[in-house]
Amino acid sequence: MKVGIIGGGSIGLLLAAYLGKCVDITVYTRTEEQAGELAEKGIRLVTHKEDFFTKVKARKEFGDLNRQDFIFVAVKQYHLDDLVPIVREIASDIPLCFLQNGMGHLEWLPSLPNKTIFLATVEHGAKREDSRTVAHNGIGKINIGLYRGDSSSFQTLFGCKHPNFPFQFHHDYEGMLVEKLMANALINPLTVIFQEKNGALVENPYYFQLFRLLFEEIYEIFPDDDKEKTFQKVVNICQNTKDNTSSMLKDIQGGRKTEIEAILGYALRSASQKGLNPKTLQTVYLMVKGIEQERS
Structure with missing residues (x-):
């Protein structure tokens, strides 16, 4: 099976390192330099217990995307706009899987010609150390859902099992x-606004009050059957990753654009469609946008 991975960031390299042990992987990168490093030396994956290498193909050009049997799109949400024309040229019978934070991409997925599209969320902790090295800092799982089409195309990848x-x-x-x-x-x-690690949001009682206020508004936009269970899940994530720096705070610290539009921007657009006016959510969104503009 030939699998293409668009994106040479932490998640793209993590996918390629593990899946490359049982399928033929091609990583599509933004730069010739990274593609050359990956093609020549492979991917180095580092965990607390092991350190291994995976041989992959890599290139900057997208000319051979239609030779792949399955394609993962593992770029930041804000890079998707640039990729849309390329993705639309992919043959309609090749399944796609999108791995992004937020839900902004749901707004343009209907326009894609592909018959089978999967969506995924990533619970792993990963950090790209250099152009070919990825540190797997937190073991979680990849959640996959079928947006449309035939789910059987994913079965081969489910066979690529690693604990x-x-x-x-x-x-x-x-x-x-x-x-x-x-x-x-x-x-x-909130970690961007307070410039704190995840744990501070539930350990500081004043931060936690705002955490709860924001949850109440977001839950009103996206309700489910068990409000307190949903809230406790997020609290648990904060506690279990208390020493972690959130991806958005890392982007701010690195002077990069954040995925705020795909996360809070999408939530605000959904709220407007439902006739809701979440003031706390609007305030937090504007604060992050202001910080992003000052740091970029």
């Missing part, structure tokens, strides 16, 4: 995405 890299299939892709959005919408923006 540190499990997949879990979900029949309700929207519920899967909302669960991840809830955590991203609470943790990422």
Whole structure:
């Protein structure tokens, strides 16, 4: 099986390192330099217990995408706009899987010609150390949901089993995405505003009050059957990753654009469609946008 991975960031390299042990991987990168490093030396994956290398193909050009049997799109949400024309040229019978934070991409997925599209959320902790090295800092799982089409095309990849890299299939892709959005919408923006690690949001009583206020508004936009259970899940994530720096705070610290539009921007657009006016959510969104502009 030939699998293409668009994106040479932490998640793209993590996918390629594990899946490359049982399928033919091609990583599509933004730069010739990274493609050359990956093609020549492979991917180095580092965990607390092991250190291994995976040989992959890599290139900057997208000319051979239609030779792949399955394609993962593992770029930041804000890079998707540039990729849309390229993705639309992919043959309609090649399944796609999108791995992004937020839900902004749901707004343009209907325009794609591909018959089979999967959506995924990532629970692993990963950090790209250099152009070919990825540190797997937190073992979780990849959740996969079928947006449309035939789910059987994913079965071969489910056979690529590694104890540190499990997949879990979900029949309700929207519920899967909302669960991840809830955590991203609470943790990422507030850690940016307070310039704190995840744990501070539940350890500091004043931060926690705002955490709860923001949850109440987001839950009103995306309700489910068990409000307190949903809230406790996000609290648990904060506690279990208390020493972690959120991805959005890392982007701010690195002077990069954040995924705030795909996370809180999407939530605000959904609120407007439902006739809701979430003031706390609007305030947090504007604060992050202001910080992003000052740091970029």
